[in-house]
Amino acid sequence: MNKEIFDICERIAKKEKVEFIYSDVYSCSAKIESFDISKINNQEASGLMVRAIVDGYSGYTTITEITEKNIKDAIEKAKKIAKLKKGIKIKDFGKDKNKKVYKEDKNILEFDIAERIPEIKKNLTKDKHTKSYDGGFGISRHYSFYINPYTFKESNFGSASISLQINTHDKSPSSGGESQIFTKAKDVDFSSVIDKTKDKAKLLLNPIQGKKGNYDLIFSQDASAQIISSFIIHPTIGELMFKKQTYLFESLGKDVFSKNLTITEKPQLDYFLGSEEIDDEGFKTSEKKIIDKGKFITTIYDQEYSVISGKKNTGNGFRDGVYSPVSCDFTNIVVTPGKKTLKEIITSTKNGIFVQDIMGIHTSNMANGEFSLTINAGKEIVGGKYKNTITNLNITGNCKDAFKEMELTKEQKFFGSALVPGMVLRGRRLI
Amino acid sequence: MEKTNFEDTLDKISRYLKTKNLDYFDIRLENSKSNRIALENKIVKEININEITGIGIRVINNGHLGFCSSNNINNYKQIIDDCIKASSKTSKKIKFENWESNNKIVKDKYKTFEEIDLEKKVKELKKINDKTLKTKTNYKILQSNINYLEKTRQKYFVNPDSFIFQNDPHIIFYSSITGKIGKTLENYMERFGETGGLEKLDFRKLEKLTKKNLNNVSEMLKAKPCPAKTTDIILTPNLVDLLAHEAIGHASEADAVINASSVLKLGQVLTENKEITIIDDPTLKEFGYYAYDDEGTKARAKTIVKKGIVNDYLLDIESASALKMKPNGNSRADGFSHKPIVRMSNTYFKEGKEKLPAVLSDFSGYLLDGFAGGQVDPSVGTFMFGIKKAYQYKNGKIIGTFKQASISGNILDYLKNVSAVTNKIGEFGFGFCGKENQTAFVSGSGPYLKIDNAILGGTKHE
Numbered sequence: 001m002n003k004e005i006f007d008i009c010e011r012i013a014k015k016e017k018v019e020f021i022y023s024d025v026y027s028c029s030a031k032i033e034s035f036d037i038s039k040i041n042n043q044e045a046s047g048l049m050v051r052a053i054v055d056g057y058s059g060y061t062t063i064t065e066i067t068e069k070n071i072k073d074a075i076e077k078a079k080k081i082a083k084l085k086k087g088i089k090i091k092d093f094g095k096d097k098n099k100k101v102y103k104e105d106k107n108i109l110e111f112d113i114a115e116r117i118p119e120i121k122k123n124l125t126k127d128k129h130t131k132s133y134d135g136g137f138g139i140s141r142h143y144s145f146y147i148n149p150y151t152f153k154e155s156n157f158g159s160a161s162i163s164l165q166i167n168t169h170d171k172s173p174s175s176g177g178e179s180q181i182f183t184k185a186k187d188v189d190f191s192s193v194i195d196k197t198k199d200k201a202k203l204l205l206n207p208i209q210g211k212k213g214n215y216d217l218i219f220s221q222d223a224s225a226q227i228i229s230s231f232i233i234h235p236t237i238g239e240l241m242f243k244k245q246t247y248l249f250e251s252l253g254k255d256v257f258s259k260n261l262t263i264t265e266k267p268q269l270d271y272f273l274g275s276e277e278i279d280d281e282g283f284k285t286s287e288k289k290i291i292d293k294g295k296f297i298t299t300i301y302d303q304e305y306s307v308i309s310g311k312k313n314t315g316n317g318f319r320d321g322v323y324s325p326v327s328c329d330f331t332n333i334v335v336t337p338g339k340k341t342l343k344e345i346i347t348s349t350k351n352g353i354f355v356q357d358i359m360g361i362h363t364s365n366m367a368n369g370e371f372s373l374t375i376n377a378g379k380e381i382v383g384g385k386y387k388n389t390i391t392n393l394n395i396t397g398n399c400k401d402a403f404k405e406m407e408l409t410k411e412q413k414f415f416g417s418a419l420v421p422g423m424v425l426r427g428r429r430l431i
Numbered sequence: 432m433e434k435t436n437f438e439d440t441l442d443k444i445s446r447y448l449k450t451k452n453l454d455y456f457d458i459r460l461e462n463s464k465s466n467r468i469a470l471e472n473k474i475v476k477e478i479n480i481n482e483i484t485g486i487g488i489r490v491i492n493n494g495h496l497g498f499c500s501s502n503n504i505n506n507y508k509q510i511i512d513d514c515i516k517a518s519s520k521t522s523k524k525i526k527f528e529n530w531e532s533n534n535k536i537v538k539d540k541y542k543t544f545e546e547i548d549l550e551k552k553v554k555e556l557k558k559i560n561d562k563t564l565k566t567k568t569n570y571k572i573l574q575s576n577i578n579y580l581e582k583t584r585q586k587y588f589v590n591p592d593s594f595i596f597q598n599d600p601h602i603i604f605y606s607s608i609t610g611k612i613g614k615t616l617e618n619y620m621e622r623f624g625e626t627g628g629l630e631k632l633d634f635r636k637l638e639k640l641t642k643k644n645l646n647n648v649s650e651m652l653k654a655k656p657c658p659a660k661t662t663d664i665i666l667t668p669n670l671v672d673l674l675a676h677e678a679i680g681h682a683s684e685a686d687a688v689i690n691a692s693s694v695l696k697l698g699q700v701l702t703e704n705k706e707i708t709i710i711d712d713p714t715l716k717e718f719g720y721y722a723y724d725d726e727g728t729k730a731r732a733k734t735i736v737k738k739g740i741v742n743d744y745l746l747d748i749e750s751a752s753a754l755k756m757k758p759n760g761n762s763r764a765d766g767f768s769h770k771p772i773v774r775m776s777n778t779y780f781k782e783g784k785e786k787l788p789a790v791l792s793d794f795s796g797y798l799l800d801g802f803a804g805g806q807v808d809p810s811v812g813t814f815m816f817g818i819k820k821a822y823q824y825k826n827g828k829i830i831g832t833f834k835q836a837s838i839s840g841n842i843l844d845y846l847k848n849v850s851a852v853t854n855k856i857g858e859f860g861f862g863f864c865g866k867e868n869q870t871a872f873v874s875g876s877g878p879y880l881k882i883d884n885a886i887l888g889g890t891k892h893e
Contacts, residue, residue, distance in 0.1 A: 030521060034523075036523035038522070039770070040520075042497070042499040042500070043769075045500075045502050045768060047502070059478065061480060062481060064483060064484070064502050077480070081480065085478045086475065087475050087476055087477070088474060114517050114520040132691035132692065134692050134810075165692075167810045174810075174811055175810045244609045244611070244616065245574065245607075249616065323479070325477045325479060360815045360817060360837060362817075363803045363806075363817025363837060365835050367616060367618030368615075368616055368617055370890045371835075372659075372815075372817065374837070376811070376813045377811075391811065392839060392841060392886075396837070396888050396889055396890045398656075431660065431888070
């Protein structure tokens, strides 16, 4: 069926000078509740996006019943939208060739989560502190193609994932959570993630209200990924630079962050979910440093924002599904790790907090860089050793200053399309 | 497909499901149409016209629950068979009792969005944005963006004894303005969202909102970074909405309660203050309105907290069965492709007795206004939410304006510090609540609340 649709689209794209993106997604997941596995959830969805350019203006629409007649109607509709919109004038679709070189694991496409239910159920063990398990695991498969009159790309990738929280109670309620994504079938190991979650939940028993004061903050890789992604990486994109909705507006080429921070976009990494040779507009992706030793050196652009900003298109125009507009987005991100292991950093910390769970990332204001976060769960470190579990302490500041001094851990965590280490911010005032 | 075709499809699927000897099934068929217009300064950046139709089917087979969805409706036999097969391998059998039999075509009156064509809407919105960009201000307007969305969902629900049809139209408008004075840059967003059709579209109202947003940017450009400290605060109704939603609403969702993921339980005293009453009511025609939930249960008001005591949970059929209670109409799904889960609707604090001028007359502390998102961990009770503006008061007089603050605390302690509840509920706001990768349209409000010794998070430490 997918081959048939591909052939029809390839023929029409050349004849009518239009662009297509087809997507066929399937996911299957199960819920972990209390000490059981329940609620199988199977979702499938497919659709075809059609984009046309009329007098330099583009318009698109999406259909789900894919027939030649519906495609032709959609082309007319897309042209009508282009004429009505008259947004940003572009020359043509991208013409770069797709010479895909990275690897994807086809075995994960055959992964059956129902077979893993007994193994997971066996690991949901009870002890005196464990009140319940809460989470889920599943797989997703995504077949897609992109075709315009000059070029095409096709991909068929899959991933498996688990996300789990263990709710505990000793003297007071507490919890600990872990999640992991896998892109190779042979790597899928749900049991080890459950074991890590148990260790974390145990570590975070008996939280108490944290005391105000100055601390060295060591962020777990998950907390670090949230902060670096939302407060540093996202504000660098060209769309926000053009809209002046980022505190990094007017900071290109300047030393903004710690010299220890280097962030690179790598579009062709084996088994990474963001890997792409050309973007969703037909332009070549490329490896580029975004932050180099603290200096903000590259902004990414899709076709339209490159035109209105008068900048070079960097091949970063991607759609978040066939119903979504193109926006500037990254492929894969790698944050360069530091030299010290997490253990070395913790043992050398005199007065700090190992921050496991933060709240409020989305409440920040990235136009002026101001943020306010709450530590929901962290482990106090005194003289290199863990002491109390603490909760409800606030970290506030401005991104322009907050990341001028930072260290990164040697260990990185894989997030599907990113590799991120833990992060250390020394001497921060908490209330 | 016309409505009659949808009904034929539902009949076919229903007949097929009846051959499977299931304990229970339900089918949701939805047709969703949306138009979005996005303006960035003088450019029409996006016009999206989308329509999607699909089915979501839930089955219980020998106690095992499964859900499947597809936008390829003709594939229903395959997805049902796969779902029954896969769900039989789960380790938990669930109870599913007291589900309602309802046959109803909900006849809410509203005007269809097609009555004004898209071209006219683009023209009117452009006019508003062009006017905004030309407005004389004490700062430089760097960017004025408008986002307009109109969305209609036709929703069919069928279970072995029910047939329900309801329409679910919404209209949403955002104005985002970025301004600059010297090196200071500020962005502010004002928004408008209503349940309803074209009758709710009033371009003059949208223009007024954009003007208000111009003033917000001006105010924020002059405001100083908010201090971080422990202080008395007053929350305006839009933040009381957030407090009701984040601090109490999520923890009263019964799926969290039965999975030991909530710190709340019925009968628990949250405060001795008898003026603290919190209600969730989907029947109010606010942004979180619906007549029947996505399990076919008739919507009704629930008093979650009554005079300071936890009084009720928000329930779906499964959690109600587990708790030996009756479902109370709070099961919602984010479209056909997601399974229904326990959600809030319109959640608000009831009014108290105090008059606002009297509360403010000798107030020293910070009056907080403007919602910037929130989050809660119901398993331990910690919550936090972001605030856009803070006005410092000393003996009843404003002595400073600050920007970007937050408050945080624990559900079990926070309401104990409420020292005044004013006597009028403010306008209901609107929001989008995220849970299990689903988004629900919600609303809320309340009177002004005075809270003593609160943790105020700001970017400036004192």
